[in-house]
Amino acid sequence: MSGEVPLWEVFIRPRNGLAHKHVGSIHAADEVMALQAARDVYTRRGEGNSIWVVPSAAITASDPDQAAENFEPTAEKIYRHPTFYDIPDEVGHM
Amino acid sequence: MALFDAVLELADDHLVLGHRLSEWCGHAPMLEEDLALPNMALDLIGTARTLYDYAATLEGQGRTEDDMAYLRGEREYRNLLLCERPNEDFAQTMLRQLYFAAFMHPYWQAAADSADEVIRGVAGKAVKEMAYHIRHAGEWVIRLGDGTEESARRMTDAVEALHIYTGELFEEGSAEGVDALPSRAAVKPAWEAIIDHIFGQALLSRPVVQYPQTGGRRGLHGESLGHLLAEMQSVHRAHPGATW
Numbered sequence: 001m002s003g004e005v006p007l008w009e010v011f012i013r014p015r016n017g018l019a020h021k022h023v024g025s026i027h028a029a030d031e032v033m034a035l036q037a038a039r040d041v042y043t044r045r046g047e048g049n050s051i052w053v054v055p056s057a058a059i060t061a062s063d064p065d066q067a068a069e070n071f072e073p074t075a076e077k078i079y080r081h082p083t084f085y086d087i088p089d090e091v092g093h094m
Numbered sequence: 095m096a097l098f099d100a101v102l103e104l105a106d107d108h109l110v111l112g113h114r115l116s117e118w119c120g121h122a123p124m125l126e127e128d129l130a131l132p133n134m135a136l137d138l139i140g141t142a143r144t145l146y147d148y149a150a151t152l153e154g155q156g157r158t159e160d161d162m163a164y165l166r167g168e169r170e171y172r173n174l175l176l177c178e179r180p181n182e183d184f185a186q187t188m189l190r191q192l193y194f195a196a197f198m199h200p201y202w203q204a205a206a207d208s209a210d211e212v213i214r215g216v217a218g219k220a221v222k223e224m225a226y227h228i229r230h231a232g233e234w235v236i237r238l239g240d241g242t243e244e245s246a247r248r249m250t251d252a253v254e255a256l257h258i259y260t261g262e263l264f265e266e267g268s269a270e271g272v273d274a275l276p277s278r279a280a281v282k283p284a285w286e287a288i289i290d291h292i293f294g295q296a297l298l299s300r301p302v303v304q305y306p307q308t309g310g311r312r313g314l315h316g317e318s319l320g321h322l323l324a325e326m327q328s329v330h331r332a333h334p335g336a337t338w
Contacts, residue, residue, distance in 0.1 A: 026125075027124060037130070044133060
């Protein structure tokens with residue numbers, strides 16, 4: 001059955017104020033069923049308070065063969081990381 | 095005691111239907127439903143536990159929820175015939191769930207005003223679960239009813255097979271005059287409205303039942319309940335009092 005049913009990517013928001021995060025994928029015939037399946041598969045332990053589903057076919061992914069040219073050049077640019085600042089304790093979690 | 099009987103009946107409905115749904119675990123047509131069906135089973139079994147516990151308290155004979163669930167025979171079970179009907183195919187399972195949830199949702203809504211604190215507590219939790227069961231089962235009924243030629247045939251067969259058991263939902267029986275619980279008969283218009291709304295989209299029609307099947311509330315069950323109880327109770331009966 002699953003072979004004939006479209007695949008959907010599932011995003012869950014764990015709490016208000018946080019971003020939706022990809023958690024996995026499910027099969028469903030349409031968007032209504034996809035939301036139900038996502039709820040049943042991925043929120044059984046109180047993981048979230050909002051669900052997004054996106055047709056997997058709608059996602060354009062980067063080519064793994066281009067990983068080197070895409071991502072390796074940034075490795076040596078450590079000056080882009082904001083790690084050279086002292087953050088006062090009072091600021092708390094950033 | 096009318097309240098005890100009525101609570102026990104409700105508990106039996108939930109446990110038996112919950113057990114039926116749990117039989118799909120590992121056998122559902124797709125992984126997503128393999129999780130969804132036991133999710134719904136656990137909703138029902140959770141409600142059954144609270145109700146058995148309450149029934150045992152009302153009875154005051156020292157019985158526990160386990161005694162109620164595992165040490166009563168077929169004739170002592172008071173569940174609706176609808177709840178014990180075998181799973182058969184996925185269409186029948188979804189329709190059975192819709193029929194039951196479309197009754198329990200308005201029933202628990204009405205029970206939210208009960209003067210009985212336990213009933214009010216159960217109602218508050220269960221009303222949300224039943225709303226989801228209606229949605230989950232209802233969406234499947236719509237898609238199967240208005241789906242392929244085969245899915246439509248199976249859905250029509252399911253209505254044919256199960257609709258004769260729905261009249262029993264509205265029998266007051268031992269709940270007659272019990273103030274703590276809502277009237278079962280009064281739920282009928284809400285139930286019909288939910289079913290008609292979904293059947294309209296599913297291209298199904300609500301049949302007129304010539305020979306309604308009842309008897310569960312009097313302990314008169316179909317053959318399949320005995321098999322269900324034998325499986326469900328076997329571990330407890332083989333190892334009485336075992337805990338883990």
